[in-house]
Amino acid sequence: MRVAVTGGSGKLGRHVVRRLTGDGHQVLNLDRAGERNPGLVVVDLRNYGEVVDVLLGLDDRHGGFDAVVHLGAVPAPGIIPDAATFENNMLATYNVFQAARRAGIKKVVYASSETVLGLPFDVDPPYIPVDEEYPARPESTYSLVKHLEEQMAMELTRWDPELSISGLRFSNVMDVEDYDGFPAFNADATLRKWNLWSYIDGRDGAQAVVRALENAKPGFEAYIIANADTVMNRSSAELAAEVFPAVKVTKDLGEHETMLSIDKARRLLNFEPEYSWRNHQPNIPAGASI
Structure with a gap:
């Protein structure tokens, strides 16, 4: 397919561009940042004229797209003022x-977010594992926008x-180098309770995008996208x-099973995480004791 990826220079976007390109798709990154190369077009997503122009065609680059993967956004609350986050995203x-x-x-x-589930869970979730079945509970301006984006997608479809829009509620995106810090979480169970101790490896996030492009039906659906395990060594039931x-815990949890349920993504998208921080070999300085 010919695929436009907004925000392809970002943390998740780089994995998505790499995966789609490796799978043989023609990919163009639409972003405000990134090194100049034939795969990047500098676009201000806040400018509708620029966005519609580049999606319709671009001299010497392409004559249109079969699909759009929209990842470009202010990626978290608190980075810029709330009103600016709302306006931009x-x-x-x-x-x-x-x-x-x-x-x-x-x-x-497109990238929705785990935050619509009620993060940082200062108010208890309705049940564990959480899933897509209960109404959104945005607790920040960033999360409010993600909720409104889902509502907009419902109306547009x-x-x-014939239009298919998939909102992928990504958990906290991690690169391999981030895994060295995971053992420190075990000292205090509350350090990562804000997202039920979940994460998504960037490579598995890219896989979820591919599965949605391949398998999503017309209409709108939201999917939680997380890795199959938690960031902790302690059991999920104990946490x-x-x-x-x-x-209420609604099922018998596997020892380290994610508490952000990915059952829907497994069932409808054929998504299955392939990576885990548990298989990562930490970087140990030369001469250090183990």
């Missing part, structure tokens, strides 16, 4: 969705029954009992 997503529709593109995959004692 909401406008960029509207522009990408609307421009894709105008260009006749029927397959859109209602207007156009849930200690930190969320009043919350």
Whole structure:
């Protein structure tokens, strides 16, 4: 396929571009940042004219796209003022969705967020493992935008029954070099309780994008995308009992099973995580004792 990837220079975006290119797709990165190369077009996603123009065609580069992967955004709360986060992310997503529709593109995959589930869980989740079945509970401006983006996707796919939009609720994206810090989490179970001790390896995040491009049906669906295990050495059942004692656990948890349920992504997208921090060999300085 011919695929436009917004935010392809970002932490997850680099994995997505690499995976799609490696799978044989024609990929163009639309971003405000990145080294000049034939695979990058500098685009301000807040400018609708620029977005629709590049999706319709670009001299000497392409004549249109079969799909759009939208990852370009302010990636977390607290990086810039709340109003600026709202303006940037909401406008960029509207522009990408609307421009894709105008260009006749029927397959859109985009980055929603685990935060719509109620992170940082200062109020207990309704049950564990959490899934896509309960209403969104945004607790920040960043998360509010992600929720509104999902609502917008529902309406756009209602207007156009052939349009497929997949909202991937990514967990905290990790690169291999981040895994060296994971053992420190074990000292305090509350350090990572804010997202139920979950994460997503960037390579598995890219796999989820591929699976959505391959398998998503017309309409809108949201999917939690996390790795199959937690960031902790302690068992999932023990963590849930200690930190969320009043919350119902709805299934027998595997020893390190994720508490952000990925059952829906497994069932509908054929997503299956391939990586785990547990298989990572930490970088140990020369001469250090183990």
